[in-house]
Amino acid sequence: MNFEDTESWKRSSRLCVEIYRAFAKHRDYAFKDQITRSALSIPSNIAEGLERQSDKETIQFLNYARGSSAELRTQIYIGIEIGYIQKRTGLAWVQESKELSAMIMSLIKYLKISR
Numbered sequence: 001m002n003f004e005d006t007e008s009w010k011r012s013s014r015l016c017v018e019i020y021r022a023f024a025k026h027r028d029y030a031f032k033d034q035i036t037r038s039a040l041s042i043p044s045n046i047a048e049g050l051e052r053q054s055d056k057e058t059i060q061f062l063n064y065a066r067g068s069s070a071e072l073r074t075q076i077y078i079g080i081e082i083g084y085i086q087k088r089t090g091l092a093w094v095q096e097s098k099e100l101s102a103m104i105m106s107l108i109k110y111l112k113i114s115r
Contacts, residue, residue, distance in 0.1 A: 041068035
């Protein structure tokens with residue numbers, strides 16, 4: 001399976017780009033670094049996992065991607081509360097993150113069944 005062809009990698013990459021662009025000029029460097037790193041970790045772990053040779057390793061990295069998605073949602077919620085992220089934008093990002101987590105979980109289930 002080529003990671004570039006998966007919808008979860010494409011969508012998580014687009015979300016990452018959106019977040020990077022939104023925080024490009026942000027001055028709270030600690031928050032900016034944390035939210036962009038968690039966003040970047042999602043497609044990166046999907047890619048790394050799908051390049052692994054065993055399903056066990058692939059699933060491990062897909063679980064890392066799901067964890068990064070939860071981390072990103074937490075940072076988005078906090079960003080909304082402290083006024084760094086507009087509520088409408090943040091809630092759209094949260095929804096996308098939830099959908100990505102579900103997609104990744106479906107891929108994990110598929111890999112477990114196909115063993």
